Amino acid sequence: MKSVLVLVPPNIPSMDSCAGGRYQATYNAAGSKASHWIPLWICYAAGAVPTGRALDCNVEGLTREGFLRTVPQYDIFVFYGNQETVAYDQETALLLSEAQKNSLIIFAGPYATVVPEKVVSAPGIHAVIRGEVEEPLRELCRNRPLSEIKGLTWKDGKEIVANPDMPRLDDLDSLPWVSRIIRRDLPLLRYWIPYLNYPYISIFSGRGCPGRCTYCLWPQAFTGHRYRKRSIGDVGDEMIWIHENLPQINEIQIEDDTFTCDRERVLELCDALRGKGITWSCCSRHDLPGDVLAKMKEAGVRNLVVGFESGSNDILKRVRKGLNTRQAQEFMTECRRFGLRVHGCFVFGLPGETRETMSQTLEYALKLRPDTVQFAIAAAYEGTAFNSYLREHGYLKDDVGITSSGHLTARYDYPDLSGDEINVFAHKAWRSYYLRPSTILREIRAALTDLQDAKRFARGITYVGDYLFMNQPHQK
Numbered sequence: 095m096k097s098v099l100v101l102v103p104p105n106i107p108s109m110d111s112c113a114g115g116r117y118q119a120t121y122n123a124a125g126s127k128a129s130h131w132i133p134l135w136i137c138y139a140a141g142a143v144p145t146g147r148a149l150d151c152n153v154e155g156l157t158r159e160g161f162l163r164t165v166p167q168y169d170i171f172v173f174y175g176n177q178e179t180v181a182y183d184q185e186t187a188l189l190l191s192e193a194q195k196n197s198l199i200i201f202a203g204p205y206a207t208v209v210p211e212k213v214v215s216a217p218g219i220h221a222v223i224r225g226e227v228e229e230p231l232r233e234l235c236r237n238r239p240l241s242e243i244k245g246l247t248w249k250d251g252k253e254i255v256a257n258p259d260m261p262r263l264d265d266l267d268s269l270p271w272v273s274r275i276i277r278r279d280l281p282l283l284r285y286w287i288p289y290l291n292y293p294y295i296s297i298f299s300g301r302g303c304p305g306r307c308t309y310c311l312w313p314q315a316f317t318g319h320r321y322r323k324r325s326i327g328d329v330g331d332e333m334i335w336i337h338e339n340l341p342q343i344n345e346i347q348i349e350d351d352t353f354t355c356d357r358e359r360v361l362e363l364c365d366a367l368r369g370k371g372i373t374w375s376c377c378s379r380h381d382l383p384g385d386v387l388a389k390m391k392e393a394g395v396r397n398l399v400v401g402f403e404s405g406s407n408d409i410l411k412r413v414r415k416g417l418n419t420r421q422a423q424e425f426m427t428e429c430r431r432f433g434l435r436v437h438g439c440f441v442f443g444l445p446g447e448t449r450e451t452m453s454q455t456l457e458y459a460l461k462l463r464p465d466t467v468q469f470a471i472a473a474a475y476e477g478t479a480f481n482s483y484l485r486e487h488g489y490l491k492d493d494v495g496i497t498s499s500g501h502l503t504a505r506y507d508y509p510d511l512s513g514d515e516i517n518v519f520a521h522k523a524w525r526s527y528y529l530r531p532s533t534i535l536r537e538i539r540a541a542l543t544d545l546q547d548a549k550r551f552a553r554g555i556t557y558v559g560d561y562l563f564m565n566q567p568h569q570k
């Protein structure tokens with residue numbers, strides 16, 4: 095069987111490209127060999143074949159030169175990248191193809207799925223796997239000819255050939271537990287997210303999201319709108335295995351796009367985990383009723399990651415969020431009642447954004463008072479309806495949403511609101527939230543009563559402090 099390396103390729107310095115996470119981020123402690131995001135997708139792919147290995151070059155401290163100098167021979171390399179890093183990754187792939195002439199070099203991930211011809215046309219790259227990697231990779235390892243493998247776009251001499259799609263994998267229980275691959279291949283202690291207990295580990299309990307939010311990359315470009323689920327028996331067993339076999343782990347994050355969209359299933363998992371002493375977190379929409387939240391708390395849920403996005407109901411409607419600000423307020427009241435922490439995600443730059451709506455969103459965040467927050471700049475990923483909207487209206491000004499130093503930036507201008515203003519406002523929002531005495535006091539209080547919170551707080555200070563004081567808004 096062929097040997098396979100699935101990798102997060104070496105990045106532009108200081109860029110945390112987040113090949114397995116939800117969006118890219120700039121890791122502010124550059125050079126620390128650390129990342130927020132456990133690259134789940136590369137681990138699932140590496141686990142799909144017995145000869146697969148995962149490598150996250152960035153947390154290993156591998157620059158492009160270091161990677162090319164030290165990487166052993168593999169039959170197949172799968173580069174898992176994103177839109178913001180693809181040009182750099184293509185150059186790395188070319189250098190690798192010159193060093194390892196007999197290897198097959200393949201690109202995968204949402205961007206490669208959306209524009210496979212564009213990605214594969216670069217020299218040194220042999221094929222793109224469109225969509226999820228596991229099934230096509232299994233067939234490649236069995237030596238099946240490229241022409242017969244569904245889901246591939248590949249080079250046949252000078253011609254680029256697109257094979258039919260590979261159906262999405264439905265039997266997710268057939269995949270090996272990703273936690274075992276993470277333990278085998280990744281330096282687990284180098285990943286940390288300021289709103290999760292450290293160290294954490296993440297898993298998928300399912301793939302895909304029925305939501306239709308126009309800015310959201312993953313369901314539109316990669317995983318689809320059908321929520322495909324593992325059995326709760328399999329998910330619960332994996333979480334219990336983590337608890338028993340990785341005692342250093344202080345939190346398990348269920349990284350599904352929206353784990354809570356099937357409430358019956360959430361309650362089933364709560365039943366399976368109640369009394370087991372496992373601390374876990376998940377992504378949630380802000381529409382869960384109090385009785386479900388109470389059961390989640392009882393079953394060990396500590397934190398919910400919630401996309402509130404905007405304080406403007408008009409914007410929420412335009413982006414098809416399907417929820418409104420009143421529901422968010424009710425949800426936050428219930429979370430507080432049951433002692434669940436909330437990490438609130440807000441975003442600036444969505445269609446309809448004005449100076450007034452940005453201020454409205456900041457005020458909304460201050461009023462909702464999630465325990466931790468992030469203020470993102472809407473990323474116009476290729477393959478999203480948001481990207482099409484910007485293109486159709488002539489607002490998009492650049493293909494890449496990062497500066498040369500790896501910092502996020504709005505790459506669009508609205509007629510009455512420039513991308514630079516959005517960048518500046520996002521920076522202001524971070525300061526307004528985290529420098530508020532009530533936020534600081536609340537975090538200190540939490541840290542004084544819980545050892546895990548104290549550790550999280552200490553790490554969070556370096557991250558937020560660095561963000562607030564060292565980095566300035568990045569303008570092109």
Ligand code: SF4
Pocket residue numbers: 303304305306307310311313351352379401
């Ligand atoms: S509900 Fe969340 S994960 Fe689903 S499409 Fe909307 S933003 Fe994306």
